[in-house]
């Protein structure tokens with residue numbers, strides 16, 4: 001009935017239960033413990049305040065007792081020593097670090113946080129923290145007219161989440177994703193607020209179902225949970241990028257992926273047989289379309305039993321993997337959590353004997369229906385089960401597999417609630433908790449088990465994991481794809497803000513199914529989507545059973561050529577992308593960025609959802625509608641150069657840009673340098689030559705270039721290459737210097753520079769030596785470096 005107009009029957013108006021929230025009340029007494037954590041007793045709850053760093057403070061409230069600092073599945077940081085000053089000023093107390101001051105008002109207990117420049121980040125007035133008799137907890141904050149909200153992980157709709165109400169409850173949503181769907185596969189209960197260019201972040205580390213309401217009230221926003229404690233971290237920014245660095249300090253950063261994981265990937269539900277896979281690869285080779293990975297969806301298994309291959313469809317998987325590897329192609333099989341309850345199936349028997357499956361409080365095993373039929377679900381909250389599951393991946397590793405695809409790990413179950421009974425218990429390493437409390441971390445912990453198992457077995461090689469579900473911290477183990485989108489133009493549009501917000505949420509390695517999963521793609525849609533995919537951190541074409549084929553050649557030659565052009569472009573841009581992946585792995589700052597991250601004070605960027613940046617100097621402005629060959633592009637301050645034509649555009653303005661079907665508008669900031677490589681058939685093919693493209697401006701510029709072996713963890717022992725290219729303009733001379741910073745890995749690269757000097761005639765000097773003038777016509781000069 002929910003799907004028909006009956007849902008809005010005039011007699012159907014539901015009564016909204018008046019939830020009686022009890023305010024925390026007045027502060028009665030307080031103490032400071034040895035580790036300088038502040039404990040306060042209020043009329044209706046106890047609070048604890050603990051600084052992690054000068055710029056990060058954790059605030060907790062328990063309405064029953066003193067909050068316990070129990071361990072978190074998301075946070076990996078430990079509190080550092082912070083120099084705090086505490087003053088009691090009668091009506092309030094201040095707790096001050098060098099970067100952040102908390103004002104704790106007493107009657108009633110309210111919090112205000114101010115940064116070192118006196119900027120008020122959060123404040124509470126009428127309403128503060130509270131709880132309901134049912135155990136829900138809520139925290140209100142004042143909302144300023146200029147507050148804009150970003151992050152929240154994987155959400156539909158536009159970039160700025162002001163005016164949205166969102167739920168965090170990992171959900172398998174096959175129904176078309178639309179702006180009304182407020183809970184998808186990932187739960188990242190974190191956001192940043194940007195107000196006139198300055199930012200702070202809040203991470204509400206509560207694994208129950210949580211709700212963020214930036215909509216209901218005009219002057220307050222709130223975050224609340226069905227249970228547990230108020231437990232949030234306030235991060236002081238002040239720049240939006242600082243907040244991402246602070247958040248990823250708490251929850252961890254993406255390990256540098258193997259290079260093959262950031263090449264082009266081809267998937268289908270499903271490539272059903274070995275012959276089909278070989279045929280697919282043959283097509284790629286014949287058509288000279290680069291390819292790094294092929295995915296095996298659920299048909300590869302024997303009756304959907306994980307850790308098996310169907311012997312008829314895939315008679316010799318080891319040989320298949322090996323043959324493909326020789327062609328530079330990796331295979332990524334799907335692994336779901338559900339284990340078929342079949343007493344003749346070894347994995348099930350092992351799981352039962354080893355006590356690895358989720359159970360009710362009375363000890364009865366929980367079973368639910370998924371692909372293999374009735375199934376049991378590993379309890380990934382236990383270390384011993386994670387170890388068991390991780391070890392089982394030797395089944396794949398032994399066959400030459402280095403990447404795994406985790407699906408259905410919300411966990412999704414085919415029933416009314418779409419998931420496990422919430423009263424199922426998780427062992428949680430001796431601290432048992434209900435599924436209601438730990439639902440949102442099931443996918444994260446499956447990812448942890450898988451990543452760690454693969455890592456141990458790959459003996460120094462970097463594993464690749466792709467996951468559908470996750471919680472804060474998921475970036476430590478996996479890349480995230482945005483689940484079952486459809487071949488709708490609207491979903492291509494939505495993919496941009498969705499991935500940008502995932503990046504803001506500490507998950508730099510993400511992307512949508514290129515071409516759309518469900519529904520039927522068209523050639524035009526695939527062409528435009530591949531143009532976007534060439535620049536999303538994760539780049540995989542995937543489509544569903546019984547939909548129109550979506551491989552690059554499925555729509556005739558014209559489309560094939562365009563699709564190939566942009567897959568090629570991905571490989572040409574690989575050196576620059578890889579350098580940005582490295583940056584993301586050390587700072588958390590994403591590869592794909594909303595413009596406000598670079599230009600936070602520019603109001604035009606506040607809700608700019610149809611353009612994105614790659615690093616800090618490239619803007620991609622794709623066409624996101626059918627039958628369009630032009631669009632308005634916003635370019636922020638400075639000047640911008642059209643990547644294809646070299647034409648210069650004035651910044652801080654909108655421009656009407658032409659973009660026929662084979663054209664993706666790309667703009668490079670004047671002054672910037674980008675490092676590009678050569679076309680390749682896969683990342684396994686050695687990079688031979690790097691070309692540094694310089695778009696000179698009178699201010700000069702520099703570029704850090706990173707390279708390593710692309711496949712092992714040796715870079716962690718310093719086996720990497722880092723060089724910095726700098727230029728200056730003196731009169732009409734462009735003076736370049738190239739300095740090798742780290743040379744513990746010898747990339748054996750030819751290096752070249754191309755100067756895109758626009759209208760200026762420039763003389764090129766490299767490390768002091770003259771190399772000639774920019775050509776009068778093309779205003780370009782090429783020279784070899786070193």
Ligand code: MIG
Pocket residue numbers: 174268269297298334407408468483484517542544
């Ligand atoms: O919907 O394994 O999101 O990518 O192809 C069925 C089959 C379960 C959902 C995933 C999709 C995958 C599909 N899976």
